[in-house]
Amino acid sequence: MSSMSSPKTVQLSKSALIALSIGAIGVVFGDIGTSPLYAFREALGQAASDGLVKDEVLGVLSLALWSLFLIVSVKYVTFLMRANNRGEGGVLALAALARKALGWRSRTAIVLGAAGAALFYGDAMITPALSVLSAVEGLRTLPGATNAVNETQIILITMGILIGLFLIQSRGTERVSKLFGPICILWFVVIGGLGLWHIADEPGILWAFNPLEAVYFLLSHGTLGLFVLGAVFLTVTGAEALTADMGHFGPAPIRLAWFALAGPALVLNYLGQGAYALNKMEALQAAGQPFVNADWFFLMAPEALRPWLIVLAMLATIIASQAVITGAYSLTQQAVQLGFLPRLRVRNTSADYAGQIYLPTVNWLLLIGILVLVIQFRTSSAMAAAYGIAVTGTMVVTTCLAYIVVRHRWRWSRPWALLLILPFLTLDLIFFGANILRVIEGGWVPLVIAAVIGFTIFTWVRGKSIVRTFEQRQSVPLADLAAALARRSPERVEGTAIFLTGTPTAAPGALLHNLKHNKVLHATNLIASVKTSDMPYVDADDRFDIKRLDDNFSVVVLRYGFMESPDVPHDLAVAAKAGLLALDPMKASYFIGRNTLKADADVGMPLWQDRIFMFLQRNASDPTDFLRIPPGKVLELGEQVTV
Structure with missing residues (x-):
């Protein structure tokens, strides 16, 4: 067994x-940090049935605490942060690394x-809807507001906040994001302080640190225990962000x-x-009154401070x-660069940070999906059932990768690799199985979203692949x-x-068509190809691979990482300036090849699938935009391809 290789690390000064740790608190832990709004309430609600x-x-x-420890602290923070692609994490970065490791057997990766990418989009729709809705529902915990604030008002306020959030995306978040860290630090200090204050209500609650309490609960509650486990998983939603955002901050700050x-x-x-909750339950039982599950997070705060907690x-x-x-x-x-999705228009919203981008198509599709979820489910409790499946599914995929x-x-031996991975995979599959039980309650939603994305x-x-095969048959060395x-x-x-x-x-087909129809050859001809690497970023020294064939032709291959946006004119200018x-x-x-697609039921895919592919092709971003080529300098030549 070879030793565990760690990624390249950069020695950071204390400041x-x-x-970076402050920045990470604002970006990385936002999702998991807001789980207390609904996670314990939903888990207790399942147990109280x-x-x-x-x-x-x-x-x-106990189930909640040990889930945090095993999944977040052990699996993600301790282990998965080491399995990164040159500092980048997340399911596609890990897939690119696995694909590179498998070589020709990379289809599995x-x-x-x-x-994993398909499941993530289900998570991306449910997270904003559930978290914002659960915060707005806190208004009903204000004195006298239980009946004054109705469900429709809560939905309208939630939709207003979400619409406003998506409207500002095109302007970038560089300025406002500087407030994320301080606000989230205040958030964690406040929620930790509230919890510490109320532990004194029932000091015996500390027995929850004993893992036997969790084991006994599961063994003694049968199927109900699995439903509770599915709800408990809400405490660790957002753990994927710890690795997905690793490239922005590094493992040490996170x-x-x-x-x-x-x-x-x-x-x-x-x-x-x-x-x-335990203190209230005992008081109600002593008074002979029934225990009713409630919004414990907001009720912990004193009435005078509760409005400020809701705002926070x-x-x-x-x-x-x-x-x-x-x-x-x-x-x-990343999906576009790796060839999983058609080209989409990408806009950089910051001149200083390449990672701050805006995709209009994704933005509006996400907003529509989120608003539909809010209107359909109407309450955070109803929506919580739909949340866990997407996240647990992504975690299973991440563990397999x-x-x-x-x-x-x-290059670990198989026994040692299984010894390391099987406990994590077993834990993921247990949680996935527990969440699958909630499919009827709403868990089908992320599965449908993932199925649509996966089929796309x-x-x-x-x-x-069909188009590429056609082009290869027609090609000339x-x-x-x-x-x-x-x-x-x-x-x-x-x-x-x-x-x-x-x-x-x-x-290139465009060259052959130019020779066939225009019957001319330019004085200088450059064959340029853009390749996406399995690395997130490509060093400037490795960007170009230039080969001169003869006096007429030169070939240049421009290499980009899957986190980068190609800029062909700029990089060719860099090569020219360097004398290459x-x-x-x-x-x-x-000159760009642009083929016309024709659907045929007897060739390639079924006719209905042909039409879907043709729709995706028509609506893909123009290659000139994607490659940053000035439109006035482009000639497109091609032929008809049957798919």
Whole structure:
């Protein structure tokens, strides 16, 4: 067994570590940090369906605490942060790393990555809807507001906040994001302080740290225990963000933020909610009154301070939603670069930070989906049932990809790799199974969303494969064409022609059509190909791979990471300035192959699937936009392709 290889680390000064930790608190922990708004309430609600006793409160709380410890602290913070792709984490970054490790057997990694990405979009829709709705519902805990604030008003306020949040996305969040860290620090301090204050109500709640309380609860409650476990999982939703945002902050700041503030604050708050609920339950039983599950998080706060807690909760859920929205943008950009989705228009919203991007199509589709969820479910309790399946599914995928990395990238032996991964996978599958039981209650929603996204990915990948196969059949080796033209040159015209192609060893279709129909060859001809690497970023020194074939042709391959946006004219200009190419990219003409698709039931995919692929192709971002090529310098040539 080889030793566990750790990623390249950068030594941070104390001030830089603290600054990055503050930033991480605002971005990374927003989702998991707002889970106390609803997680304990929902788990206790499942357990209270047939009445409630003290041991059950302790059992539910013990399940929550040990879920935080095993899944977040051990699995994500301690282990998965080491399984990163040059500092980048997340399901697609891990899939790219696994694909590189498997080589020609990479289809497994591709399928797992696509499944994880599809499930993430279900999470990205439910998180803003659930978190903001649960914060707004806190208004009903204000004195006298139980009947004054009705369900319709709560829904309208929630929708207003969400619409406003999505409207500002196009302007970027660089300025307002500077407030995320301080607001979330205040949030964690407040919720931790509230919990610590109420632990004194029932000090016996500390028995929840005993894992036997969780084990006894599950063993003694049968199927009900699994339903409770599914609700308990809400305490760890957002754990994926710890690795997904690792590239922005690094593992050390995230670990420091978790163990120094976010983790302890969450533990204290859940303990406080449990102690408060247990104290109220015993008081009601002593008075001969029935116990009713309630919004324990807000009720813990004194009535005079509760309005301020509600405002702070709204701000925290907006920040959590922003983190998920930004994550959806980044994941989509990665999916496009890796070939899982058609090209989409990407706008940079910051001149200083390349990672701050805005995708209009994704933005509005997310907003529509979120608003539909709010209107359909109407309450956070109803929506909570739909939440866990998407997250647990993504976690199962992440663990499977981690096994591939450990086994084939780190080159551990199979027994040692299984010894490390199987406990995590078993835990994930238990939680996934517990959440599957809630499909009828609303868990079908993220599965439907994931199925639609997954089918879209499959259709796009399959369709592009058919087109690529057609182009390969029609292709001519570039070296053979260059030799033929050297022997018998057509009429020459002045200037530089840059032919863009996906296969630099074959003559681009646009070049062949130009020779066939225009019967001319430019004085300088450059065959340019854009390749996406399995790494998040490509070093400037590795950007170009230039080969001169003869006096007529040169080939340049531009390499980009899956987190980068291609800029062909800029990078060709860099190569020219460095003396690697003899051209002025801004004065050159760009030739791009653009084939016309034709549906055929007897060729390729079924007719209905052909039409879906053609729709995706028509609505994909123009390649000139995607590659940053000035539109006035582009000529498109192509032919009809049957799919």
